[in-house]
Amino acid sequence: MMHLLSKIAVTAPSLLAQTEAPAAESRELTGTFWLPEAASTSAEATDFAFMAITWLSYVFFVGIVIALVYFVLKYRQRGNQVVYQADAPLHNTPLEVGWTVLPLLLVVAIFFMGFKGFLDLSTPPRNAYEINVTAYQWGWSFKYPNGATSSHLVVPAAQPVKLVMRSSDVLHSLYIPDFRVKKDVVPGRYSYLWFQCDEPTGIVPEDEMATTATGHHLFCTEYCGTDHSNMNRKVFVLAEADFEQWEEEQARWLDKVSDEELYSFAGPRIYSKCANCHSIDGSANTGPSWGNPTSGSLAGLGEIWKRTVEGSTPVTGGTKGRPGTTLADYIGSGKLYETPEDYIRASIYNPGEILVGGFGPNMPHFRGQLGDRAIDAVIGMMKNLDQFDAAGKFVGTGG
Ligand code: HEC
Ligand SMILES: [Cu+2]
Numbered sequence: 386m387m388h389l390l391s392k393i394a395v396t397a398p399s400l401l402a403q404t405e406a407p408a409a410e411s412r413e414l415t416g417t418f419w420l421p422e423a424a425s426t427s428a429e430a431t432d433f434a435f436m437a438i439t440w441l442s443y444v445f446f447v448g449i450v451i452a453l454v455y456f457v458l459k460y461r462q463r464g465n466q467v468v469y470q471a472d473a474p475l476h477n478t479p480l481e482v483g484w485t486v487l488p489l490l491l492v493v494a495i496f497f498m499g500f501k502g503f504l505d506l507s508t509p510p511r512n513a514y515e516i517n518v519t520a521y522q523w524g525w526s527f528k529y530p531n532g533a534t535s536s537h538l539v540v541p542a543a544q545p546v547k548l549v550m551r552s553s554d555v556l557h558s559l560y561i562p563d564f565r566v567k568k569d570v571v572p573g574r575y576s577y578l579w580f581q582c583d584e585p586t587g588i589v590p591e592d593e594m595a596t597t598a599t600g601h602h603l604f605c606t607e608y609c610g611t612d613h614s615n616m617n618r619k620v621f622v623l624a625e626a627d628f629e630q631w632e633e634e635q636a637r638w639l640d641k642v643s644d645e646e647l648y649s650f651a652g653p654r655i656y657s658k659c660a661n662c663h664s665i666d667g668s669a670n671t672g673p674s675w676g677n678p679t680s681g682s683l684a685g686l687g688e689i690w691k692r693t694v695e696g697s698t699p700v701t702g703g704t705k706g707r708p709g710t711t712l713a714d715y716i717g718s719g720k721l722y723e724t725p726e727d728y729i730r731a732s733i734y735n736p737g738e739i740l741v742g743g744f745g746p747n748m749p750h751f752r753g754q755l756g757d758r759a760i761d762a763v764i765g766m767m768k769n770l771d772q773f774d775a776a777g778k779f780v781g782t783g784g
Contacts, residue, residue, distance in 0.1 A: 509579035513547035558607035648765025699742030
């Protein structure tokens with residue numbers, strides 16, 4: 386079966402086939418010396434405030450330094466006699482009122498510029514298109530009204546977009562420099578961010594982890610742990626019709642994958658959400674490797690399916706932690722999990738139930754993000770791990 390997934394109209398030559406090690410991203414520097422490209426409708430006002438304050442600072446700096454040097458030279462002490470001029474002016478009222486009132490007016494103007502910008506930025510228009518954002522260590526999950534999810538942000542052009550943001554672990558902060566917007570994402574709290582971008586950027590790479598020169602940068606700008614820098618993503622802006630089509634495809638892509646291709650095709654796409662923490666080649670990471678480690682502290686913790694079936698995984702604690710030292714104490718009829726599949730599914734929906742020995746409760750849950758078919762795809766991938774390379778690419782039985 387051919388995949389027609391996400392093959393939406395693109396403005397640049399297709400990067401979809403980019404499968405080799407990602408080439409170094411060449412970044413075209415747009416914008417001005419001071420600021421990156423201004424790509425949102427609110428950017429102009431922000432840039433105006435920035436440039437106004439910058440130029441005011443130049444003018445005052447230069448003016449004050451010139452006056453200072455002039456007075457230092459003119460009134461320097463000559464010889465060692467101090468001469469008092471009886472009729473020298475004591476003060477100059479117009480001058481003093483002037484240098485008090487003028488800066489006051491300027492500062493008040495700056496305040497109103499900033500305050501108006503603050504109000505505009507913190508009041509999303511009522512008709513804004515809502516996208517839910519979950520920040521986690523270390524990535525983003527964007528969820529659209531029709532149930533589609535993505536790890537890059539995709540938005541419709543020429544329409545206000547409101548992000549409803551929350552964190553599933555620590556403090557993060559979402560920052561899109563080209564849109565001049567930034568807001569903290571705080572655990573246990575919702576925060577909003579809105580923007581409107583009129584220029585479509587096109588292209589959404591099918592491989593969500595692929596690098597592309599298109600799109601606006603999106604960063605986490607609150608240091609949130611070791612792999613903070615892995616939270617860099619892109620914002621793709623699509624013309625309305627393209628966006629609707631993308632959203633449709635994105636919501637239904639899994640249903641369209643045939644059963645035979647479920648783990649080989651869908652598996653790697655879902656694994657891209659897990660790759661930050663779970664390696665396939667056995668190398669050490671935040672979570673237990675799925676593959677077969679040959680060395681390191683994770684030795685014996687690879688080949689996830691094999692050890693799950695054997696129940697040989699050492700376990701410690703967790704919310705369902707009972708006396709038990711290996712998975713075998715938890716899997717089997719009448720035990721906490723009937724089958725190994727049940728355990729894997731529970732590990733994805735409620736990661737904290739029991740913990741793999743040596744690892745902490747650091748996995749975000751994927752409830753509401755991965756449905757039954759997605760779980761089937763992941764389990765299929767785990768069962769056939771030898772058919773994938775270290776990057777999670779399907780290479781088949783021959784490879
Ligand atoms: C932020 C890091 C992180 C991400 C992302 C992550 N995990 Fe985990 N995962 C962990 C950690 C840490 C553990 C070990 C602690 C535990 O058992 O909950 C774990 C444990 C597991 C287990 C039990 C493992 C075993 O060896 O018995 C499974 C299954 C699992 N993860 C699946 C997934 C899947 C599927 C994804 C992606 C959809 C994923 N994880 C994404 C960190 C992560
Ligand atoms: Cu972060």
